[in-house]
Amino acid sequence: MASSTVAAGAAQAYTYTRPSGLDGGLLGLSTSGGTTTTGPRPHPHFFSGLLTQAAPAAAALLALADVAQTRYHQPRPTSFRDPVVTCNGDRLRMESFSACGGVYARLDVLEPAMDGDVHERGTTNVDVNGPLREALARVGGSDPLHLAVGAEELAVTTMDGAVVEKKVPLPDRWLRGFAEVQVITAGFDLRAELKATDAVRFMRSMPRRQREALWAVPAARTLRLVPRPAKGAVCLAGPDRLRTMMPLLRFARALRVYGPSIADGASPVSSVWELELPGMRYVLTLSPQHSRGFSGEGAVLDAISTDEAAGDADLIGALLSFEPRVEPDLLAERSGLSLARTKAALTQLGTSGRVGFDAAEAAFFHRELPYDAARVADLNPRLRSARALVDEGAVRFTADDTAVVLTDGGERLVRFEEDRVTCTCPWWFDHRGERGPCKHVLAARILRSDAEVAVEAAR
Incomplete structure (x- = not known):
C-alpha cells in the first residue's frame, strides 16, 4: 500500500522486512505498507493467535494465491501478486484477482476460526512466496495453526537493515476490476444453496473444458446445468474457473450461489460462488465470459462520472473505521445525510476500492x-472521452430528456427514459447498456448534472 503503480502495466513494489513463512507451526505473514485506524503504517501488526482450523485455512489461502497467479484466458506464466488482507476486528479478509482480470477471489476467516488478539484494524498486502506455498500444501490434520499477520517479531529489520522487496506487474485492468466487482455484486441475491454432499456431487460433475457460458438452474437439492438462460438461473461462465474450489471440497459445509435476476434469453452475467468451510468462506466471483475481464464492464462509470456523490463520499468515508459490516442507516444518522444519499456515497466509495461487498451478508x-477514486476515473477511457466531449461543447440538450452529442462519427442521440438511457451509437446497439454506458450517455449525464448543480447553487 505504501507504493503505487507509476504507469500503465508498471511494476508495483512491495517492501517487507522478511519473507512470509511457515516454521514450527507458526504461519507468519509479513505485511507491506498499509492503512489502519490510526493512519498509514509501513508494516502494520494486525493479528496474532491461532487458526483453529489449520488444514482448511491453509488450503484456502493456497487457493487464493493460485487465483492470483492464474491467467484463465490465454494462459501463460505470470508472477506472484500478493493478496490484500483486511482485519475487520472479528475477521480477516484476504482478496486477490486473477492475472487475466476475470476472477475475483476472497477468503473470509471468521471469528469461530480465530483465537487470539487483534492488535489493529486496517488493510495491507501480505507476502506470498514459493516456499510458503509449498509449506501450505503440506499442512494437514486437525491441529490449530499459529498465525501472525505482521507480528512485531516479523516487522523489524535485520541487523544490517536488510529488507525484502518484490516488484510485480500490476496491470491497470487489475485495479479497475477490483472496483467493478464490488459495484456489480452489490445487486446480487442468493439464488441457490446446496448442502455439503450435494455441493461436492455437483462440483465434481461439472464439465472441465467448457468455455461457453452455462446456466445453473436449481433442481431439487442440486443445480442442473443447461445451455440457455432461464428464469431463476445463475450464469456459470467457464466452469474451469471454479477449479481452485476442488481441493477445498473435503472441508465443505455448503455451497451458495448469488446472481442477478435472470429472464429467458438473457445475456451472460457475473455470478458469485461461495464455499462455506469450517469458520470460513471461500468466495469466487466470475466475469460474464471466460475471455472477458471485469475491467471493461463499466459498472462504476455512472458512479464516478459526476461530482454529485463525491462530497458525500468524502463525508461517509471519514466515518468508516474498518467495520466488518457497514450499516447505511447508522451512517445516515451520523452524517446527517438521507439514506439514499448515504447509499449513493457507499457506491462511490466502492468505485475507489474503499469498500468491498459481501454477498453472504448483503453488506x-x-x-x-x-x-484512489481519481486514479480509477483516469483509468477509464470512456469516462475520459466523455469529459472531453463536454469540454469541447459537443453536447447540447434539445429537450429535458434528449441530448445530441456531436462526434467524429456524426451526431448521436441520447434519450433519458425514466431509469433507462439509450443512445444511437454502435456501442449501445451492440451491448444495450449491459457493459455500462457509452461515452455519449456519460457526456450527457455529466452536462445534465453540472446544470442541476448550477441551478441548485443559484437558489
Missing part, C-alpha cells in the same frame, strides 16, 4: 486498496 465492508 459493504470497509477496506482500503492502494489507489
Whole structure:
C-alpha cells in the first residue's frame, strides 16, 4: 500500500522486512505498507493467535494465491501478486484477482476460526512466496495453526537493515476490476444453496473444458446445468474457473450461489460462488465470459462520472473505521445525510476500492486498496472521452430528456427514459447498456448534472 503503480502495466513494489513463512507451526505473514485506524503504517501488526482450523485455512489461502497467479484466458506464466488482507476486528479478509482480470477471489476467516488478539484494524498486502506455498500444501490434520499477520517479531529489520522487496506487474485492468466487482455484486441475491454432499456431487460433475457460458438452474437439492438462460438461473461462465474450489471440497459445509435476476434469453452475467468451510468462506466471483475481464464492464462509470456523490463520499468515508459490516442507516444518522444519499456515497466509495461487498451478508465492508477514486476515473477511457466531449461543447440538450452529442462519427442521440438511457451509437446497439454506458450517455449525464448543480447553487 505504501507504493503505487507509476504507469500503465508498471511494476508495483512491495517492501517487507522478511519473507512470509511457515516454521514450527507458526504461519507468519509479513505485511507491506498499509492503512489502519490510526493512519498509514509501513508494516502494520494486525493479528496474532491461532487458526483453529489449520488444514482448511491453509488450503484456502493456497487457493487464493493460485487465483492470483492464474491467467484463465490465454494462459501463460505470470508472477506472484500478493493478496490484500483486511482485519475487520472479528475477521480477516484476504482478496486477490486473477492475472487475466476475470476472477475475483476472497477468503473470509471468521471469528469461530480465530483465537487470539487483534492488535489493529486496517488493510495491507501480505507476502506470498514459493516456499510458503509449498509449506501450505503440506499442512494437514486437525491441529490449530499459529498465525501472525505482521507480528512485531516479523516487522523489524535485520541487523544490517536488510529488507525484502518484490516488484510485480500490476496491470491497470487489475485495479479497475477490483472496483467493478464490488459495484456489480452489490445487486446480487442468493439464488441457490446446496448442502455439503450435494455441493461436492455437483462440483465434481461439472464439465472441465467448457468455455461457453452455462446456466445453473436449481433442481431439487442440486443445480442442473443447461445451455440457455432461464428464469431463476445463475450464469456459470467457464466452469474451469471454479477449479481452485476442488481441493477445498473435503472441508465443505455448503455451497451458495448469488446472481442477478435472470429472464429467458438473457445475456451472460457475473455470478458469485461461495464455499462455506469450517469458520470460513471461500468466495469466487466470475466475469460474464471466460475471455472477458471485469475491467471493461463499466459498472462504476455512472458512479464516478459526476461530482454529485463525491462530497458525500468524502463525508461517509471519514466515518468508516474498518467495520466488518457497514450499516447505511447508522451512517445516515451520523452524517446527517438521507439514506439514499448515504447509499449513493457507499457506491462511490466502492468505485475507489474503499469498500468491498459481501454477498453472504448483503453488506459493504470497509477496506482500503492502494489507489484512489481519481486514479480509477483516469483509468477509464470512456469516462475520459466523455469529459472531453463536454469540454469541447459537443453536447447540447434539445429537450429535458434528449441530448445530441456531436462526434467524429456524426451526431448521436441520447434519450433519458425514466431509469433507462439509450443512445444511437454502435456501442449501445451492440451491448444495450449491459457493459455500462457509452461515452455519449456519460457526456450527457455529466452536462445534465453540472446544470442541476448550477441551478441548485443559484437558489
